[in-house]
Amino acid sequence: MxxxxxxxxxxxxxxxxxxxxxxxxxxxxxxxxxxxxxxxxxxxxxxxxxxxxxxxxxxxxxxxxxxxxxxxxxxxxxxxxxxxxxxxxxxxxxxxxxxxxxxxxxxxxxxxxxxxxxxxxxxxxxxxxxxxxxxxxxxxxxxxxxxxxxxxxxxxxxxxxxxxxxxxxxxxxxxxxxxxxxxxxxxxxxxxxxxxxxxxxxxxxxxxxxxxxxxxxxxxxxxxxxxxxxxxxxxxxxxxxxxxxxxxxxxxxxxxxxxxxxxxxxxxxxxxxxxxxxxxxxxxxxxxxxxxxRVEGTIPERPFDRQRRYYEDYDLPFTVTSVLIPDPELCAFFEEAAEASGEAQQSANWIVNNLLGELGNAGLTLADSKVTPAHIAELVGLIKEGAISKNIAKEQIFGDMFENGNMPAAIVEAKGLKQSNDTGELEPVCQEVIDANPGPVAEIQGGNDKAINFLKGQVMKATRGKANPSLVDQVLKELIDKKG
Amino acid sequence: MSDKGSIDIDYVANLARIELTDEERERFSSQLGGILEYFDQLNQVDVSGVEPMAHAFQVENVLRDDAAVEGFDPETAVKHAAAKRNNMVQVPKVVEG
Structure with missing residues (x-):
């Protein structure tokens, strides 16, 4: 039965x-x-x-x-x-x-x-x-x-x-x-x-x-x-x-x-x-x-209503909303960062993937965080305008920001991390890498586009990550074509 | 407890977790029965024209603001307990029943 x-x-x-x-x-x-x-x-x-x-x-x-x-x-x-x-x-x-x-x-x-x-x-x-x-x-x-x-x-x-x-x-x-x-x-x-x-x-x-x-x-x-x-x-x-x-x-x-x-x-x-x-x-x-x-006036937006708004207004994926929604303070933090940066998805990613991770590792709560919504917004802004790469942000800025509460732009300045967007500066470095790696260059000329990633890695290494990756890609391709 | 003025004294004693002697059963049956009789009397009053009320005085909203004050010190709190240990009231080991 x-x-x-x-x-x-x-x-x-x-x-x-x-x-x-x-x-x-x-x-x-x-x-x-x-x-x-x-x-x-x-x-x-x-x-x-x-x-x-x-x-x-x-x-x-x-x-x-x-x-x-x-x-x-x-x-x-x-x-x-x-x-x-x-x-x-x-x-x-x-x-x-x-x-x-x-x-x-x-x-x-x-x-x-x-x-x-x-x-x-x-x-x-x-x-x-x-x-x-x-x-x-x-x-x-x-x-x-x-x-x-x-x-x-x-x-x-x-x-x-x-x-x-x-x-x-x-x-x-x-x-x-x-x-x-x-x-x-x-x-x-x-x-x-x-x-x-x-x-x-x-x-x-x-x-x-x-x-x-x-x-x-x-x-x-x-x-x-x-x-x-x-x-x-x-x-x-x-x-x-x-x-x-x-x-x-x-x-x-x-x-x-x-x-x-x-x-x-x-x-x-x-x-x-x-x-x-x-x-x-x-x-x-x-x-x-x-x-x-009077009480009616204090009723907040309900959690699922907020989640639906996050889908509609910010186009956030379910996984991200399901981390944010249960915690209204985290939601307020995110909304402030999204507002300030104009980049909701990027802000949410930094908060959910990096900030919560660091807080978890350190055994801290959001209330203890030295990172504020303004930090997240500034970081997202710097990446968006191409001043730094995501990698630099992750490897060299976020930790500093988390530990010391320094603003990302100040960290970039102090550590000299500004991404190089100057092709004039990049060309000699790229040329060096091409000259030092005839094997991969030959592969690229033979039609294997993926081999360029190796050269890119070498350039990023030589510039300590400061080069703009898409610009490196462009300069490398031009130089190899010229060599043709 | 449906009979007028009669009460199942053993049932009530069991709910109150107390044991009664025969003499007490007799006495309390009669006393509590008297109270029930009084309520039977009240039940006969025609209240069809009266609004149901929770209290004899129509006073509402006796409220106080939410401000906390110090309470007893624990020694005072358990001073009148028949048995105490570690500033707590000591009772026979009980399992919720």
């Missing part, structure tokens, strides 16, 4: 704010345990929550990026459960009036190869709601220790409809969502720091069956590729179980990335009855037109 896989994802994204969602103590990662706490975070009696405007505003922005409906009124509810990560014995979340309803995300599936753009599709969303993150349990041999630093960090849970069918689609969705969050300045979505976390609901059903199969939830997939691997494993496990005549149980399973297996955590019967009710400590929030318009 053939099976169809149905996947829905619940993604938690920490919304970047300075303070917690319901109180003024700061947020952070990696601080000493329980230093980011106060009476509200720890749920001390009498402590009252007050909503952080920025958390609401950024969530509205997320809703707009996801093309959700932002309701006029949104409110918060208590989700009741008893577990040490939640000192109040409830989590403040949203039940029936979430901040974002519906929505959709454009995704790009992996292409047939890395050089070819994959198919695009849209993933439909159910909702996104704004809640407080919970504390973190650290497990030891004989006890568990709770650190509440993370508790109260604004957390947006973004839920898809059960519309995904393959691990690749889930992978593509997470990448697209992360790019949107980065573009919107919502979160860096660093999964290692828990800024983005993903749970998946997976079921299989015989092809053609309408009802969904028994749903299994997978947790603890701590990277985007972890989600892809975890889903692939779980799909195989379910199909093999079904084919062997076994039953798939409604359960929660954890993903063990080291062993590459999922393991049973609990059955659904053991799961919670959350008994939601409106939080009496919090008043509803009305998002009026003026507020909406």
């Amino acid at each position: 053939e099976y169809e896989v149905v996947i829905g994802l619940e993604v938690h994204v920490q919304v970047r704010t300075k303070s917690k969602i319901f109180t003024s103590v700061g947020v952070g990662f990696g601080q000493d345990p329980n230093t980011l706490t106060d009476p509200v975070v720890l749920g001390f009696p009498g402590a009252l929550p007050v909503i952080n405007r920025e958390a609401v505003e950024k969530s509205v922005k997320v809703g707009m990026l996801l093309e959700s409906t932002i309701p006029e009124i949104t409110k918060w509810d208590r989700k009741n459960y008893f577990y040490p990560d939640s000192p109040k014995n409830y989590q403040i979340s949203q039940f029936d009036q979430p901040i974002c309803e519906g929505g959709k995300v454009e995704i790009e599936l992996p292409g047939p190869s890395r050089n070819i753009m994959g198919e695009h599709m849209w993933v439909e969303l159910t909702r996104a709601h704004l809640e407080e993150d919970v504390g973190k349990l650290n497990h030891f041999d004989s006890d568990s220790l709770v650190d509440y630093n993370r508790a109260g960090t604004p957390l947006l849970e973004i839920v898809t409809e059960p519309v995904l069918h393959t691990p690749d689609e889930a992978w593509a969705y997470l990448n697209a969502l992360r790019n949107l969050m980065i573009y919107g300045d919502i979160s860096d979505c660093d999964m290692e720091k828990g800024q983005m976390r993903c749970d998946a609901n997976i079921s299989i059903r015989p092809v053609g069956q309408k009802e969904l199969g028994v749903k299994v939830e997978i947790k603890n997939m701590n990277s985007i590729s972890g989600v892809r691997n975890g889903l692939a494993y779980e799909i195989q496990r379910q199909i093999q179980t079904a084919k062997a005549g076994g039953a798939i149980h409604q359960e929660t399973r954890g993903w063990d990335a080291a062993k590459n297996v999922s393991y049973h955590m609990r059955f659904k019967e053991e799961s919670h009855d959350y008994r939601y009710f409106p939080d009496p400590d919090l008043m509803p929030v009305r998002i009026d037109d003026a507020w909406r318009e």
